[in-house]
Amino acid sequence: MTALDDRPGTEACPPPGLGIGRLLGRGCFDVVTAPAGLDREVRGVTIWDPAVPDAVEAGDLVLVPAPDLTSVLVEQVLTAAADADAAAVVVKAPGDPATLRRRADRLGVTVLVAASEVPWDDIATLARSLAPADRLSRAIGRPAVLDLYELAEAAAYLLEGPISITDEELRPLAFANLGHPVDQLRTSAILARRTPSDARKWLEDSGQWARLRSGRAPMRIDIPGAAPRALCPVVARDAIVGYICLAAGGAPHWEPDLDALADVAAAAAPFFSAPLRGVDADLLVADLLRSVLRGTASLSALAAEVLPGPGQDSWCLVALGASGCGTGGEQGNYEDDRQLAAYARLLRRGSAAAVLDGRVYLLTPHWGSEDVVALAERMRQRADSLFSAKFSACVSDALTGDVEIPGVRRSLDRAVDLLASQGRPRTALLSEVRPNTVLAELGEIVKGNPGLLDGVLDVLQTGSARDTDYLRTLRAYFDAGCDVSEAAKRLQIHRNTLRYRLHRIEALCEVDLSDPQQRFLVELHTRLLPVT
CATH class of the missing domain: 3.30.70.270 (Reverse transcriptase/Diguanylate cyclase domain)
Structure with a gap:
């Protein structure tokens, strides 16, 4: 989707930080106007109700699920949003964008247009994820995550324990360890992409599965033979669509971490919605x-x-x-x-x-x-x-x-x-x-044409200790850029000893190392021959 307003400052591209601008990265929203910028913090979500205009609070994202934006309704919504210092107003059918923009600019209210094919339930789910995602981003010191794998990484870093993000049947969708200890249950579940049958049977027989399916708050699960776990449901459209699982690492993670775990679950909810998730x-x-x-x-x-x-x-x-x-x-x-x-x-x-x-x-x-x-x-x-x-x-x-x-x-x-x-x-x-x-x-190339190495150093390929020393001497000499002093230092021998060896090599191989072409050929053969 493209921006409805092409003036500077209202481009449809999210800023690198936090705020309502992150809505635009999903391709489901356009900007009508943003007089206060797109980095406004979202603190909550309000579904507009003309009967309760005072319900809008500071930092709210105001959703207006009206089939027709009349001029009276536009004035009511924008006035309420301005009076409460709301983060932004979201509509679907802008009617007359130019008029809407002028009124919003006059009142200093940011207005976004949502794609018609995205259900309001999904827009509300995404909106409610912004504040938890912002808190998570601030806690880890990094901009908000872009997918479930990044979310798992961020959560594992923040909560200092292995994190799994699963579907509603506890099948792993994403996970992160970051070096924290893991148990066999976690390993088996990730490899098989499902909860092992014995653990699933225990959950059902113990009644924990029923509790998981009916609850909405984080809860502790102690499966026999496994590390304790805290599970928090991921809720979208008032239904549980997945879970965030934190396994105890070096120390248990419970009450102090449950609020953060709930934030992770809220931040994950939009990724379970097909219209918001989009193409992988x-x-x-x-x-x-x-x-x-x-x-x-x-x-x-x-x-x-x-x-x-x-x-x-x-x-x-x-x-x-x-x-x-x-x-x-x-x-x-x-x-x-x-x-x-x-x-x-x-x-x-x-x-x-x-x-x-x-x-x-x-x-x-x-x-x-x-x-x-x-x-x-x-x-x-x-x-x-x-x-x-x-x-x-x-x-x-x-x-x-x-x-x-x-x-x-x-x-x-x-x-x-x-x-x-x-x-x-x-x-x-x-x-x-x-x-x-x-x-x-x-x-x-030489392996397929062994004759290319014939001739020059044949006499030094007998495998004797002397000849091996001579080959090592040549390798050190060439590695040192033909510097006798440096080569002698590398071989831990006297310079005169090195000179003597070089003269013996020239005599045995019938070559002249002072001749550039002959020296190049000797060096090439030396580097291509293995020296043990």
């Missing part, structure tokens, strides 16, 4: 990123999807691979795009993540190499946790919309394979490891 953007973006990686879609198309609007023309691609698993390997069968995408966006607005051929890929705005490396390292650690494997990550150079992404991907894949083979998982820039990846690629 994470999965769509992951599919688009896979197309870009294959070369069937452009980087500019993906950029327009994940970060609409001008101003971002430089991007960075990160590849992550597990140790012992090359591209397409069996160990790389990871299929949790949604959690990766949610976590990527949590770390950096405009990022996208996807799994392809056993690799995890992250595309993110490029704001400096150090910044992207730090982001990639956090993604690497998340992949470690999510897939129970040890990942290495490689970060590309800055990319623009016309770059050939499949070629960049191939370079990153080679670099990740090299990093993973070193047995020390880490994150590195592609520019740092590019010389090694070129050598690795040349090594693959």
